[in-house]
Amino acid sequence: MKNPSIRSGLNPRARFNTRAFPALLCLVVQIAVWSAAPGTSGLDLTTATLDDINAALDSGALTSSRLVSLYLKRIEAYDKQGPKINCVISINPAAMEQARALDLERSNQGPRSPIHGIPVVLKDLIDVSGMVTTAGFIPFGNPVPERDATIVERIHNAGGIILAKVSTTNWFGNGFDETHPIGESLNPYNTAYSPGASSNGPGAAIAASFAPLAIGTDTSVSVQNPASSTSSAGFVGTYGMVSRAGIVPRGATQDRPGPMGKTVLDITALFSVMAGWDVEDLTTHSALGHHPTSDWTSRIRGASLAGKRLGVLREMIPSGPEFEEGLAVFERALDDLRNAGAHIVDPVLTGNPSLAADTSQPRMRTAEFEKIPFTDAYLARLGPDAPFQTTRQMMEKVGFEKFSQSMVRALELPSPTDSLEYQARYRSRLAHIDLIRETARKFALDAFILPFSASPPPPAETGPKARPRSSRGGGGMWGTPRPGVNSLSSSLGLPACVVPAGYVSENLPIAIQFIGVPHDDLAILAIAHAYETQSRRRVPAPTTPPLAGEEFNP
Numbered sequence: 001m002k003n004p005s006i007r008s009g010l011n012p013r014a015r016f017n018t019r020a021f022p023a024l025l026c027l028v029v030q031i032a033v034w035s036a037a038p039g040t041s042g043l044d045l046t047t048a049t050l051d052d053i054n055a056a057l058d059s060g061a062l063t064s065s066r067l068v069s070l071y072l073k074r075i076e077a078y079d080k081q082g083p084k085i086n087c088v089i090s091i092n093p094a095a096m097e098q099a100r101a102l103d104l105e106r107s108n109q110g111p112r113s114p115i116h117g118i119p120v121v122l123k124d125l126i127d128v129s130g131m132v133t134t135a136g137f138i139p140f141g142n143p144v145p146e147r148d149a150t151i152v153e154r155i156h157n158a159g160g161i162i163l164a165k166v167s168t169t170n171w172f173g174n175g176f177d178e179t180h181p182i183g184e185s186l187n188p189y190n191t192a193y194s195p196g197a198s199s200n201g202p203g204a205a206i207a208a209s210f211a212p213l214a215i216g217t218d219t220s221v222s223v224q225n226p227a228s229s230t231s232s233a234g235f236v237g238t239y240g241m242v243s244r245a246g247i248v249p250r251g252a253t254q255d256r257p258g259p260m261g262k263t264v265l266d267i268t269a270l271f272s273v274m275a276g277w278d279v280e281d282l283t284t285h286s287a288l289g290h291h292p293t294s295d296w297t298s299r300i301r302g303a304s305l306a307g308k309r310l311g312v313l314r315e316m317i318p319s320g321p322e323f324e325e326g327l328a329v330f331e332r333a334l335d336d337l338r339n340a341g342a343h344i345v346d347p348v349l350t351g352n353p354s355l356a357a358d359t360s361q362p363r364m365r366t367a368e369f370e371k372i373p374f375t376d377a378y379l380a381r382l383g384p385d386a387p388f389q390t391t392r393q394m395m396e397k398v399g400f401e402k403f404s405q406s407m408v409r410a411l412e413l414p415s416p417t418d419s420l421e422y423q424a425r426y427r428s429r430l431a432h433i434d435l436i437r438e439t440a441r442k443f444a445l446d447a448f449i450l451p452f453s454a455s456p457p458p459p460a461e462t463g464p465k466a467r468p469r470s471s472r473g474g475g476g477m478w479g480t481p482r483p484g485v486n487s488l489s490s491s492l493g494l495p496a497c498v499v500p501a502g503y504v505s506e507n508l509p510i511a512i513q514f515i516g517v518p519h520d521d522l523a524i525l526a527i528a529h530a531y532e533t534q535s536r537r538r539v540p541a542p543t544t545p546p547l548a549g550e551e552f553n554p
Contacts, residue, residue, distance in 0.1 A: 047540060057111075064103050068096055071119050091163070092161075119163035122152070127247065128148055128149070137181075139394075154273050160270075174403075195226055203227055203260065204226075217244075218255070224498045227260050232262065233262065238493060242271075252374045253367070309443070313350070336535040355488075361491065363428075372410050392411060432491070451510065
């Protein structure tokens with residue numbers, strides 16, 4: 001189903017496609033670096049940060065309504081046309097009206113928060129009142145929630161604008177087959193490659209500058225993976241920092257929504273709004289006393305790496321020729337950290353040589369035991385007009401053949417109360433959280449550092465570099481992340497931030513990851529911000545350059 005809100009008409013500057021012109025890729029990247037260099041006059045949306053946009057809004061050089069219009073033009077030019085990034089499922093028809101109202105409020109009363117009048121895109125698992133939630137699965141029935149998800153309500157209260165719903169992998173079915181509403185999204189850094197799963201839409205949208213901010217959801221690295229794959233900053237807070245109410249779920253023990261954006265400051269501003277206690281999700285009780293009570297960007301500006309002890313968790317880092325390029329980028333990131341005054345503790349060892357395997361999704365994932373009752377609870381939140389009342393009813397009416405084998409098998413799994421396997425996995429999770437906490441204490445660490453993935457994004461499922469279907473990740477019951485991706489933070493619910501660290505061949509991004517012990521969220525964001533400001537490795541995506549008339553002056 002194509003989005004009727006996106007008009008036809010190809011912008012003449014939108015024809016670059018890395019599938020067709022791979023030889024031009026390096027040149028375009030270099031031009032992007034020149035255009036982002038200090039001293040250039042004006043700003044464009046491919047490089048503008050939240051600070052830049054707010055400065056322009058405060059000075060009157062820009063309005064929120066014009067900002068929304070500019071992002072809609074980029075979506076029109078680049079999503080279903082030009083490079084065909086293909087990540088937008090639906091546009092919020094009320095976005096422009098909300099922007100005009102927020103412009104008037106800013107003029108009369110000032111901004112409510114740093115995201116006042118700022119567009120945000122959401123992975124299409126997150127409910128927005130009056131907008132369809134597709135869950136990336138046409139047979140889901142396109143429910144229209146009456147209530148916002150808790151995090152959406154918080155965004156609205158802070159003056160943010162939901163601009164669009166963007167792609168998720170098929171939440172109940174198989175990949176991007178015929179049951180997906182729009183099909184696979186492509187990576188703006190090289191459209192022959194994937195932008196990462198399952199929050200592929202938010203990752204692609206940030207890289208293509210379809211909005212300054214996005215929210216994904218993470219059960220198995222699904223915020224950090226697309227952020228890493230699209231040279232974006234991404235953050236997941238300690239389990240319990242952010243409510244999941246009103247989000248199509250996967251697993252109660254691991255699910256976390258998280259912000260994505262161009263910079264750590266940007267995602268910190270959004271996280272400050274998202275996080276908080278919620279009566280609909282009492283896991284948030286575990287973080288009482290740690291939730292932001294003000295905008296955390298004011299607390300991380302000017303953060304320094306001087307004297308910070310950062311531990312390289314070598315037990316989590318793979319080896320092999322396929323990882324050489326990615327690990328070289330990581331080693332350069334370690335040099336960046338040293339040059340900024342950080343004390344690198346290398347190696348840091350927990351004493352468990354199988355740490356990577358023991359915390360991997362196949363070994364520790366609990367979601368399959370939880371997904372049926374957790375999804376039933378979400379369906380109940382939709383009310384009596386929901387297309388289905390239970391997950392089993394949906395599967396029986398739609399046909400079991402439309403669903404992934406992991407969904408079908410989950411129907412037959414015993415409840416967590418009765419499953420010794422589930423309980424063993426859960427105890428292992430708690431034991432490894434304690435192990436990480438004790439290791440941080442033993443080495444007096446401020447954070448752990450890792451290459452989030454030692455390998456670049458995989459080829460897209462379609463196109464000239466497509467992998468054979470049998471080799472693609474994500475088809476197994478527990479999920480099969482691509483080689484080199486570490487699941488430590490997602491398996492254990494630890495705060496973690498990924499930041500662009502550089503690029504390997506074919507212009508594919510690699511990220512460094514900063515991980516903390518539970519409730520070290522603010523400290524991790526500060527360290528990640530300090531690294532980012534010292535290294536400045538991110539460059540804009542070459543397939544979605546600035547459009548004519550897009551530049552503005554703060």
